[in-house]
Every structure is written in structure tokens, then in C-alpha cells.
Amino acid sequence: MTNLLEVDKVSKNFGNFKALNNVSISVPKGSIFGLLGPNGAGKTTLIRVVNQITMPDGGHVSLDGEPLCAKHIQDIGYLPEERGLYKSMKVGEQALYLAQLKGLSKVEAKKRLHYWFDRLEIGDWWNKKIQELSKGMAQKIQFVVTVLHQPKLLIFDEPFSGFDPINANLIKDEILRLRDNGATVIFSTHRMESVEELCDEIALIHKSNKILDGKLIDVKRQFKTNTYEVGIRATHETVLAKELSDKFSVTKADFKSLENELKFNIKLHSGEKPNDLLTFLTSKGEVSHFVELIPSVNDIFIQTIKNN
Amino acid sequence: MNHLPLIIKREYLTKVRNKSFIIMTFLSPLIFIALIAFVAYLSQLNSDKIRVITILDETGMIHDVFKNSDKTTYNILHGMSLEDAKKVVKETEATGLLHVVYIVNEKTPRVTFYSEESPSLNLISALESNIEKKLTNINLEENGVDVEKINASRVNIDIAQESFEGEKTSKMDSIIKLIFGGAAGYLLFMFIIIYGNMIMRSVIEEKTSRIIEVIISSVKPVQLMLGKIIGTSLAGITQFVVWLIVGSILMTITSFVLGIDMVQLQTPQQEMMKQAMENPEMNMQAQNIFNAFYHLPLTNLIIAFILFFIGGYLLYSSLYAAIGAAVDNETDTQQFMMPIIMPLILAVYIGIFTVIEDPHGMVSTVFSFIPLTSPVVMLMRIPFGVPIWQQILSLVLLIGSFMCTVWFAAKIYRVGILMYGKKPSYKELAKWIKY
The missing domain is CATH 3.40.50.300 (P-loop containing nucleotide triphosphate hydrolases)
Structure with missing residues (x-):
């Protein structure tokens, strides 16, 4: 590409x-x-x-x-x-003017404008003045003019x-x-x-x-941390928690679920595979939730800005 | 790509279709004519009233000086005390009482005017000059001088003017030149003020409506600015032409319908013309007026008018556009308006005061070269005959500085139209030029 x-x-x-x-x-x-x-x-x-x-x-x-x-x-x-x-110019006239400034001929601009106005269902605004329109309505016209x-x-x-x-x-x-x-x-x-x-x-x-x-x-x-969100039901909860934190780096997690289960965020170290974790977990109890934590753009944004 | 015609068209159409513009275009001549008609009507009312002046002359010398006319009646009292005379005047509601009396040990009699309201300056000076003339004559006669002889030997000189090339001119020439030059300069002044402001407002409008960034992603700021200036000027010319046409039509209709002779307002000139028909000497005067027109360097005048008008207007309007770009709203324009208005007013004053005095003197010559004042001052000078090289030099300077101004204004414009929310100082404007 x-x-x-x-x-x-x-x-x-x-x-x-x-x-x-x-x-x-x-x-x-x-x-x-x-x-x-x-x-x-x-x-x-x-x-x-x-x-x-x-x-x-x-x-x-x-x-x-x-x-x-x-x-x-x-x-x-x-x-x-x-x-x-x-503000005081009519919608159609104004759109035509802006389109012509972008190099379209008047005839061509008119044709395309009618297509777009019909498409966005704003055809009957043609003779209205901008000041009669709401902000959102004016935005639609601006969008059309931009792509026309x-x-x-x-x-x-x-x-x-x-x-x-x-x-x-x-x-x-x-x-x-x-x-x-x-x-x-x-x-x-x-x-x-x-x-x-x-x-x-x-x-x-x-x-x-x-x-x-x-x-x-x-x-x-690049930003993922090899962290998995886990939900598990076990008979000996305290034992399981202890065993997990010995083996992996574990933090408490909080997510919505229907079951009353143990919730962890488990971070894998390099070399450890998610399957290893899963195998370990299934041997200890009933796994109801297993998901890799993918950083959101929001997290990446905040994290990167903070680090700079 | 050249979008200039498109921009000019839009600017022109928006201006011309604007409601307040249309109203102004058609209403102004109406108001103007109505005002003239009203004033004409009022002055007729005023002149219908006959003024009564009562005279108590204790010296017996001036009672025969005043003759009744259409507008003034003189009522002469005899053998009355001043107090009684005052009473009479109050009862008859006369304009005032003129009292002439000798004072012991004084050579000239004392003259006093008693009235309810203070009299007009015109009235007083008319009375004064009449009395002065009479008393002077009496004095002359007392000293053995024959007044008749003096009057007979009085000479009236009208200096004939002729250029080395044998072209005859007259005093009237200067007056006509002054009127032409003054009108041309003043017209430019008005045009700049009215339509310069309009350009500025239209730039501010683009900023406040935030459309500017959309536009300048399609066209160059300079193009937009020039388009605005030209479009607005064309709208201005349209308005002027409509004013002229509507004005003259209304003028004709009003004078027809109301029977008010508008021209009567200019009574002195009219009387002069009338007398000119009868009086051979006056006839010369009329001849002089026509000659004066004929003597005007008309071709030069028209060409220079067009060139200097365009040059001067463009120079100032690009400054107006730059101001519009530099600020966010109209109230912020004040601090930048001063430096524009000052040279303009200066130009008009210089035009009025020094060009009359000496059209080719130092001051008027110098200011007819300085670009900011040259359009107005030069236009006022040209009817008096300015060497072509001076005109060309001044024009070259004007165009050169116009180019500089456009460049400079375009810089401010380019940066300014995208600046919101702060009122720039001159220092900041200087910085923008470097961006």
C-alpha cells in the first residue's frame, strides 16, 4: 500500500x-x-x-x-x-459558491449537490438562509460541501x-x-x-x-501488557488465590458478571503462554471468564502523554 | 486557479441584495430631497414675513437713509422720548428700535439698537453700513469735498488674465477650478470612508461566522481580499449611480409637484445669471463661467480623476481590510482606525486651505506626492494645471505604495483571519508580518 x-x-x-x-x-x-x-x-x-x-x-x-x-x-x-x-446567504447558493471555489463547474456542482441533498434528506433547505437553520443542520451542509x-x-x-x-x-x-x-x-x-x-x-x-x-x-x-482478566469459581478460594499469586503476578480485578466468582487480573511474564495459565486455572476450578486485556486508545493516549 | 471573478460576484451580489443596502440606496436620495424641499419651503416662509424697524433719529441726519423694501419696513418716529419710543415698538411688535443721538463732546452720534431678541448679524451690518455711508458723506461735504465727484471718479477694475500662450482666463476660472477639485477630492474622501468601512465589516463578518477557514482552504487570502475590495467597490459605484439617477428624478418631480423652485436656494448665483442677461457687464461674467469650463483641463481631469480615485481607494481599502482581519469585532477597530482617518482628514484640510491659497505652493505640492494624502490633494490641484510629470510621479508613488500596502495587508490578513479571541497590539501586528 x-x-x-x-x-x-x-x-x-x-x-x-x-x-x-x-x-x-x-x-x-x-x-x-x-x-x-x-x-x-x-x-x-x-x-x-x-x-x-x-x-x-x-x-x-x-x-x-x-x-x-x-x-x-x-x-x-x-x-x-x-x-x-x-449567515445571510441561502443554502443552495452558498453550497454552489463553495463548490465552485473548489473548481467544480456550476452545472456539475448543482447536479452533485442535489444528489447529496437528497441523500441526506435536506433537499427542501435549498432556499433557506443559514441563520434559519440549527447548528446541526448547518453542519450537514458543511459536510456535503467538504466532500462534494x-x-x-x-x-x-x-x-x-x-x-x-x-x-x-x-x-x-x-x-x-x-x-x-x-x-x-x-x-x-x-x-x-x-x-x-x-x-x-x-x-x-x-x-x-x-x-x-x-x-x-x-x-x-506495542502497548499490551500480556494481562488477562480471569473469572473463576473454586471450592477453596483462599488456597487458589495464594497459589496464583505465587505463580503469576496477580491483581484484583473488577468487572461485571452474573456469577459470584473470584476476579483477577493476571499478568504473564515473558516466556509464559496464555495456555499455561488456562491449563493451570482449569485444573483448579471452573473458569467462567478469560479475556486478554487490550489497551484502549484512551488508555494509550493518557499513558503516552503522561510519560512525556 | 483564478477565483477572483467568482469572489467579486459573490461579494457584489451579497452587498447589493442586502436589505439595509437596498433601503439605504433608495431611501437616502428620498430623505435628502425631502430635506432640501423642507428647507426651501422654510426659507420661503421666512422671507414672506415683513420686518418692521422703528427709527428714532434725534439728529435728523439719517432718517432719509432707509427706504422701505419688500422685506423691511422702516417706521420713523418724531419728537418722542426714548422711553415712549420703546413702548411704541413693544406695542407694534416691531423687530426693534434704532436710536440715533448726539452725545456731548463726541463727534459722531451714538447709535443704539433696542430689541426683544438679539438681532441677526446681517441686519446689524446692513444698518451699520447704511449709517456709515450717510455720515461719511455728511462729513465729506462739511469739509468741502464734493461727494458727487468722488462717486464719479470711482473706478472698478477687473483684471484680465492671459497666459503666455494667449489663453484668456478670469477670476471665475479659479472658482470653477476650486469647485471641481474640491468636489473630486471630497467625493473620494466620502467614498473611502463609506465603502472602506463596508469592506472592514465584511471581513469581520467572515471571521465571526467562522467561514474563513473553509474559504481559504480553497483560495489564497490575497485573492479573497482583492475580491472583497473590488466587489464592494462595484456595489458602491452602483449605489452612487442609483443615488444620482433617483436623486435627479425626485428633484424634478418634487419641484414640479410642490411648485418649489429648488434652484431658488442658490439665489445669489441665479440673480447674477438673471442680471447677466440684462446687463452687458454681467453678460461678460456669464461668458467667463462658460470660458472657465472650457479652460478646465477636462481630459486630464477625467483621466486623473479615474486613476487617482482608483489608486487612492484601493490603498485605503486594503488598509481597512487588514484592520478587519486583525480584530474580532467592530468595537475593537477604533485603535486602528485613527491612523487611517487622520491622513485622510489631513488631506481634505490641506486641499481646502492650502490649495486655495496657492495650488502650486510647497505644502500642497509635497502633500500631493505623499501617497496617503496624494489622491485627495492631487485631485484638488489638477484643475489648476499640474505638470504631467508631477502627476505621473505621484501616481507611480501611489501605485507603488498600494502594492506595498496590499502585500502588508495580505500578511496581516493571512494571519489575522485565523486569529480569534485576542485584540492584537501594533507590536503583534508587526510580528505577524514575519510569520
Whole structure:
């Protein structure tokens, strides 16, 4: 798989403030790439560099193998976090204008807009003014405008803010569908559960530096601790607990279950296999729960930021 | 890709379709004309009233000076005490009492005007000049000077002006030039203030509605800025043209319907014209006015007007756009407005005071080269004939500084439109330029 976007050692200073420090990321074609980081880490600056809104002080950016230049504006669709529309302009007119700015002809833009408006069931808003719409309604229009020119690269900064769960789901499905149709998506958000759900790759930026990146699966592998959550019923509970803590490193666990059982988190040392543990457990009692603890993106995020 | 036409079109259409813009466009001439009609009506009312001035002349010298006219009646009292005279004046509700009396040991009589309300300056000076003339004549005669002879030997000189090339000009030329230059300079001044502000507001609107980031991910900030300036200017020109058309139509209708002669407001000129028809000397005057028009360097004037107008307007409006980009809301614009408004006002004052005095003097020449003041001052100077090289040099300087300003404004614009929530200082603005 080749990379659609290559950001190579990009730096950006605002006066004495370093907003980006030698940041490199690679976004594979057809993936959903999660750009994560605490507030003020430099995500928006990086996104603006990719959008050619801000010029980097150093480093290179290339899109689809070519150095980034003015013509690539048409290949990118950007939904900024700080977004809005002209309040006193009519929906249809405004969408047409923004689409034409992205290089679509008026006729083509109209055709596609009608398709999208029908798809999202907002066709009857065409002649309404933005100020008559609710925030969520305006967000839908912004989403349509962002994807209308069928860009290779879509950049969404907090795309779900302002949406109710139904509409958020609708937009999520649209993003997935766009990915399946060949678009590459960069996705910046603080909602870790949607990262978990959508992203194939992630990068974590903290204090202007990239501190972590890779495939989501690989990152999780890297962060897993070989810990297993175990639920077991035994006749001699105290004996079992003693034997377990002699053999493995054990901590108390707490999870919801239907049975009144012993609950442990058991961490395996290197060389020990989960099967060894399982065999040991089954010989001692009735195993009702056995699951490997996979770190959530949320845990990885907090842990990585704390360690830096 | 060039999105400029698209942006201009949007800016223009949004401005022109804006309700308050439409209302302003059609209401302003209406209000303006209504105001003129009202004033005309009022001044007619005023002039219908006949003023009565009572005169108590204890010297017997000036009672024959005043002659009744359409507007003023003089009522001369005889052999009455001052107190009685005052009573009479109060009872008859006359405007006032003019009392002339000799004071012991004083050569000239003492003249006093008694009235309920303080009289107008016009009235007093009219009375003064009449009495002065009469008393002077009496003095002259007492000293054995023949007033008739003096009057007969009085000479009136009208200096004929002619350039070395043999072109005849007159005093009227200067007046006409002044009017033309002043009008052109003032028009530019008004245009900058009104539509510069409009540009600034439209930039702020884009910031507050947060659409700006969406837009500039598609177009370059400079393009957006230029599009805004041009679009808004076109809307401004449209408004001006509508004002002219609607204004003149309304003017005609009003004067027709109400029977108020608007032109009557400019009575002095009109009377002059009327007299010019009858009086051969005055006829010359009228001739002079036409000549003056003819003498104006019209081609130069029109070309220079267009060029300096565009140059000056663009220079200032890019500054306005930069201010709009630097702040979050209109109340924060104050601190940045001063440095823009000051040179503009300076230009108008210099234009009015020094150009009249000496259109080719040091001050007006220098300020007609300094870019921020040159459009206004130069436009006022040009009717008086400015060497072409000066005009070109001034224009080059203007365009050059316009380029610099656009570059500088675009820098501030690029950074400023993405800055929210803080009111920048000048120091910070300087930093933005380096970003």
C-alpha cells in the first residue's frame, strides 16, 4: 500500500513559539488516519500546513507523490473545527459558491449537490438562509460541501461535534462509505471511541512533536501488557488465590458478571503462554471468564502523554 | 486557479441584495430631497414675513437713509422720548428700535439698537453700513469735498488674465477650478470612508461566522481580499449611480409637484445669471463661467480623476481590510482606525486651505506626492494645471505604495483571519508580518 500523503520533517514557528517540530507522518491510500493529541499540541497547525493555509518553515509535504502545490487544493476536502457559513446567504447558493471555489463547474456542482441533498434528506433547505437553520443542520451542509468535489484526501477536524447520535452515525457511515470508494481520510478528534471504531492508523502529537504513530493494531500490540482478566469459581478460594499469586503476578480485578466468582487480573511474564495459565486455572476450578486485556486508545493516549 | 471573478460576484451580489443596502440606496436620495424641499419651503416662509424697524433719529441726519423694501419696513418716529419710543415698538411688535443721538463732546452720534431678541448679524451690518455711508458723506461735504465727484471718479477694475500662450482666463476660472477639485477630492474622501468601512465589516463578518477557514482552504487570502475590495467597490459605484439617477428624478418631480423652485436656494448665483442677461457687464461674467469650463483641463481631469480615485481607494481599502482581519469585532477597530482617518482628514484640510491659497505652493505640492494624502490633494490641484510629470510621479508613488500596502495587508490578513479571541497590539501586528 502506497502513501497518499507524506509529511516529512515539517516545522513551524510562530515567533518564539514552536508549533511543529520536525513532524513526519505518512497516510496510506484508502485508510482512515487518526490525528490525535491534547489541546494545543499542533494538530490544527499540521492540518493547515497540509491545506496550504500556513506555510511551513521547514520540511516537505507531498500528495500522491508530488510536492504539495496550489493545484492540490482541489484534491483536498477540509472540514475545519472552527467552521461556519455565511449567515445571510441561502443554502443552495452558498453550497454552489463553495463548490465552485473548489473548481467544480456550476452545472456539475448543482447536479452533485442535489444528489447529496437528497441523500441526506435536506433537499427542501435549498432556499433557506443559514441563520434559519440549527447548528446541526448547518453542519450537514458543511459536510456535503467538504466532500462534494470528490477529493482524494478528506480532512475532518472534530466532524461529529454538534450532531445528535443519529446524525453522527449517519455522518460516520458516510465517511466509511467515502473511504470504501477510494478516498483517504484524516480524522482529528478527542472522541477516543470514534477513533477506536474508525481509524486504521493513528499518530499522536504532543507539545509540537509526534510521539507515536503506526497502524492502530500495531500500536495496541506495542502497548499490551500480556494481562488477562480471569473469572473463576473454586471450592477453596483462599488456597487458589495464594497459589496464583505465587505463580503469576496477580491483581484484583473488577468487572461485571452474573456469577459470584473470584476476579483477577493476571499478568504473564515473558516466556509464559496464555495456555499455561488456562491449563493451570482449569485444573483448579471452573473458569467462567478469560479475556486478554487490550489497551484502549484512551488508555494509550493518557499513558503516552503522561510519560512525556 | 483564478477565483477572483467568482469572489467579486459573490461579494457584489451579497452587498447589493442586502436589505439595509437596498433601503439605504433608495431611501437616502428620498430623505435628502425631502430635506432640501423642507428647507426651501422654510426659507420661503421666512422671507414672506415683513420686518418692521422703528427709527428714532434725534439728529435728523439719517432718517432719509432707509427706504422701505419688500422685506423691511422702516417706521420713523418724531419728537418722542426714548422711553415712549420703546413702548411704541413693544406695542407694534416691531423687530426693534434704532436710536440715533448726539452725545456731548463726541463727534459722531451714538447709535443704539433696542430689541426683544438679539438681532441677526446681517441686519446689524446692513444698518451699520447704511449709517456709515450717510455720515461719511455728511462729513465729506462739511469739509468741502464734493461727494458727487468722488462717486464719479470711482473706478472698478477687473483684471484680465492671459497666459503666455494667449489663453484668456478670469477670476471665475479659479472658482470653477476650486469647485471641481474640491468636489473630486471630497467625493473620494466620502467614498473611502463609506465603502472602506463596508469592506472592514465584511471581513469581520467572515471571521465571526467562522467561514474563513473553509474559504481559504480553497483560495489564497490575497485573492479573497482583492475580491472583497473590488466587489464592494462595484456595489458602491452602483449605489452612487442609483443615488444620482433617483436623486435627479425626485428633484424634478418634487419641484414640479410642490411648485418649489429648488434652484431658488442658490439665489445669489441665479440673480447674477438673471442680471447677466440684462446687463452687458454681467453678460461678460456669464461668458467667463462658460470660458472657465472650457479652460478646465477636462481630459486630464477625467483621466486623473479615474486613476487617482482608483489608486487612492484601493490603498485605503486594503488598509481597512487588514484592520478587519486583525480584530474580532467592530468595537475593537477604533485603535486602528485613527491612523487611517487622520491622513485622510489631513488631506481634505490641506486641499481646502492650502490649495486655495496657492495650488502650486510647497505644502500642497509635497502633500500631493505623499501617497496617503496624494489622491485627495492631487485631485484638488489638477484643475489648476499640474505638470504631467508631477502627476505621473505621484501616481507611480501611489501605485507603488498600494502594492506595498496590499502585500502588508495580505500578511496581516493571512494571519489575522485565523486569529480569534485576542485584540492584537501594533507590536503583534508587526510580528505577524514575519510569520
